[in-house]
Amino acid sequence: xxxxxxxxxxxxxxxxxxxxxxxxxxxxxxxxxxxxxxxxxxxxxxxxxxxxxxxxxxxxxxxxxxxxxxxxxxxxxxxxxxxxxxxxxxxxxxxxxxxxxxxxxxxxxxxxxxxxxxxxxxxxxxxxxxxxxxxxxxxxxxxxxxxxxxxxxxxxxxxxxxxxxxxxxxxxxxxxxxxxxxxxxxxxxxxxxxxxxxxxxxxxxxxxxxxxxxxxxxxxxxxxxxxxxxxxxxxxxxxxxxxxxxxxxxxxxxxxxxxxxxxxxxxxxxxxxxxxxxxxxxxxxxxxxxxxxxxxxxxxxxxxxxxxxxxxxxxxxxxxxxxxxxxx
Amino acid sequence: xxxxxxxxxxxxxxxxxxxxxxxxxxxxxxxxxxxxxxxxxxxxxxxxxxxxxxxxxxxxxxxxxxxxxxxxxxxxxxxxxxxxxxxxxxxxxxxxxxxxxxxxxxxxxxxxxxxxxxxxxxxxxxxxxxxxxxxxxxxxxxxxxxxxxxxxxxxxxxxxxxxxxxxxxxxxxxxxxxxxxxxxxxxxxxxxxxxxxxxxxxxxxxxxxxxxxxxxxxxxxxxxxxxxxxxxxxxxxxxxxxxxxxxxxxxxxxxxxxxxxxxxxxxxxxxxxxxxxxxxxxxxxxxxxxxxxxxxxxxxxxxxxxxxxxxxx
Numbered sequence: 001x002x003x004x005x006x007x008x009x010x011x012x013x014x015x016x017x018x019x020x021x022x023x024x025x026x027x028x029x030x031x032x033x034x035x036x037x038x039x040x041x042x043x044x045x046x047x048x049x050x051x052x053x054x055x056x057x058x059x060x061x062x063x064x065x066x067x068x069x070x071x072x073x074x075x076x077x078x079x080x081x082x083x084x085x086x087x088x089x090x091x092x093x094x095x096x097x098x099x100x101x102x103x104x105x106x107x108x109x110x111x112x113x114x115x116x117x118x119x120x121x122x123x124x125x126x127x128x129x130x131x132x133x134x135x136x137x138x139x140x141x142x143x144x145x146x147x148x149x150x151x152x153x154x155x156x157x158x159x160x161x162x163x164x165x166x167x168x169x170x171x172x173x174x175x176x177x178x179x180x181x182x183x184x185x186x187x188x189x190x191x192x193x194x195x196x197x198x199x200x201x202x203x204x205x206x207x208x209x210x211x212x213x214x215x216x217x218x219x220x221x222x223x224x225x226x227x228x229x230x231x232x233x234x235x236x237x238x239x240x241x242x243x244x245x246x247x248x249x250x251x252x253x254x255x256x257x258x259x260x261x262x263x264x265x266x267x268x269x270x271x272x273x274x275x276x277x278x279x280x281x282x283x284x285x286x287x288x289x290x291x292x293x294x295x296x297x298x299x300x301x302x303x304x305x306x307x308x309x310x311x312x313x314x315x316x317x318x319x320x321x322x323x324x325x326x327x328x
Numbered sequence: 329x330x331x332x333x334x335x336x337x338x339x340x341x342x343x344x345x346x347x348x349x350x351x352x353x354x355x356x357x358x359x360x361x362x363x364x365x366x367x368x369x370x371x372x373x374x375x376x377x378x379x380x381x382x383x384x385x386x387x388x389x390x391x392x393x394x395x396x397x398x399x400x401x402x403x404x405x406x407x408x409x410x411x412x413x414x415x416x417x418x419x420x421x422x423x424x425x426x427x428x429x430x431x432x433x434x435x436x437x438x439x440x441x442x443x444x445x446x447x448x449x450x451x452x453x454x455x456x457x458x459x460x461x462x463x464x465x466x467x468x469x470x471x472x473x474x475x476x477x478x479x480x481x482x483x484x485x486x487x488x489x490x491x492x493x494x495x496x497x498x499x500x501x502x503x504x505x506x507x508x509x510x511x512x513x514x515x516x517x518x519x520x521x522x523x524x525x526x527x528x529x530x531x532x533x534x535x536x537x538x539x540x541x542x543x544x545x546x547x548x549x550x551x552x553x554x555x556x557x558x559x560x561x562x563x564x565x566x567x568x569x570x571x572x573x574x575x576x577x578x579x580x581x582x583x584x585x586x587x588x589x590x591x592x593x594x595x596x597x598x599x600x601x602x603x604x605x606x607x608x609x610x611x612x613x614x615x616x617x618x619x620x621x622x623x624x625x626x627x628x629x630x631x632x633x634x635x636x637x638x639x640x641x
Binding site: 014015017018021022025026029030033142145146148149150151152153154155157158160161164165166172259260262263264266267270271274275285286289290292294297298300301304305308309312 | 450453454456457458459460461462463465466467469470471542546549550553554555556568572576577578580582585586588589592593594595596597600601604
């Protein structure tokens with residue numbers, strides 16, 4: 001048990017370093033650009049910006065006349081306090097306030113579709129690896145690989161066009177109905193699912209193939225192990241061999257991949273949200289890009305990175321329970 | 329000696345070409361890529377300029393304009409063909425750079441091990457765990473919009489995965505006899521990595537390149553779709569950017585975004601097919617499975633047992 005705690009702590013240490021690297025990148029990138037970031041922004045807005053907005057921006061980037069090291073220290077201090085600066089587009093609202101509302105929706109959308117894609121993909125992978133002479137194994141992998149080839153956001157556009165605009169089956173924006181007040185009630189719950197269905201469907205559709213293929217491949221090599229042949233020889237039922245002997249072990253690489261894929265999934269979810277006008281981080285990011293709201297962009301980068309790191313840590317802890325080798 | 333070397337090199341190249349032609353998946357994939365490459369290079373001089381105002385905006389597809397016109401009265405067919413130029417060029421260039429950087433960092437980490445490996449692995453893992461898109465957006469929005477910016481951003485966010493794969497492959501090579509022999513005979517470490525080991529990783533490097541190209545094309549289109557590329561150039565990404573900016577969904581003009589998306593998907597799919605093909609040709613497990621399938625009658629195959637046979641048979 002002691003070694004498990006050590007493992008969790010070591011992983012935590014790694015994510016701390018990664019978070020620190022992200023913070024530092026966030027600090028360095030504007031300063032690496034030729035010229036002074038605030039002047040760049042000022043030039044791009046061509047005088048449309050109020051002087052106090054410029055000052056707020058200088059302050060939120062920590063662009064004082066202090067040496068860079070002291071700027072860095074004060075930047076870290078303000079981040080630790082949860083202060084991500086002031087938005088330009090929504091001036092004078094603080095970035096943390098704007099982001100706060102959107103994060104829940106992104107985590108909800110990306111998390112649910114990822115778990116669904118993982119479950120369906122892994123199950124399909126087990127089935128087609130088991131029936132490798134079947135029709136399913138010749139049809140499914142290339143078909144899903146083909147759908148996986150589409151850009152997330154393009155498939156989202158097509159789905160929205162077909163099922164939203166042409167057929168009118170699904171809503172074309174927002175996370176819940178206009179007339180419904182958010183809260184713990186059934187209409188809100190149903191409306192949320194209804195609005196999330198199409199964006200989630202695109203995400204599941206595109207990412208399904210990856211899970212299925214990697215599960216199929218590890219399952220095939222697991223099925224080649226001697227202990228599977230031995231289990232056959234002992235006369236254990238096929239079902240039991242498939243699920244409890246082979247799949248139980250073959251799923252481990254997929255679980256490890258889950259943490260890695262989180263970042264990709266979130267990136268995909270961001271683009272999908274933009275298409276569906278889903279009020280998450282992606283939609284905010286699009287607005288930030290369009291209005292060149294740098295503090296908001298960087299705040300989104302920070303929150304998403306921290307969310308991914310945290311989720312990865314949780315996946316590490318989950319693996320501890322599934323994979324006895326990490327516990328020894 | 330020289331002629332000997334020539335024969336050896338020819339046989340590698342010949343093996344690769346015959347391998348690609350002999351494998352159905354790799355062959356179809358290569359044909360699709362070749363088709364897009366040739367049409368992107370040779371067709372543009374013979375068709376209308378993709379940036380000219382030609383006709384009424386948002387005309388549906390017709391004999392005059394195969395894919396209709398977009399919101400600015402430009403020919404969508406010409407835009408789709410010409411858009412491939414920059415998109416594919418930047419995508420494949422980023423693919424090459426990613427593999428070179430990945431091979432360098434991953435190779436050094438895997439070969440030297442110890443403290444160097446610890447530091448480089450940490451770097452690789454940090455870049456792997458950071459979500460790519462938001463980082464790309466920040467970088468691309470600060471830098472001036474140009475193909476060079478896109479290339480740099482794609483390489484910076486994409487190298488880590490390849491470095492990781494190449495590192496683990498390098499670790500298995502490090503302890504082989506031929507490496508020990510090279511060390512004993514006094515070859516320098518860099519020479520061993522580049523001349524002795526890398527050629528033996530050729531199939532891994534090739535599939536890494538293809539994977540990196542798929543990633544680069546997809547991420548590049550995504551960035552340009554957000555308006556972070558140079559929106560005045562014609563690329564697949566800016567085609568989609570303008571389609572969405574001209575409210576393609578509201579005006580129900582599907583022809584402004586469907587052709588470009590299909591082309592992107594076809595390219596990625598073709599690259600995936602080539603990767604499947606490389607896997608089938610170079611993965612011993614799949615080779616033995618194929619041999620085994622040919623030997624054992626269909627009705628005798630039981631569920632779920634993977635054959636193990638000598639692939640040299």
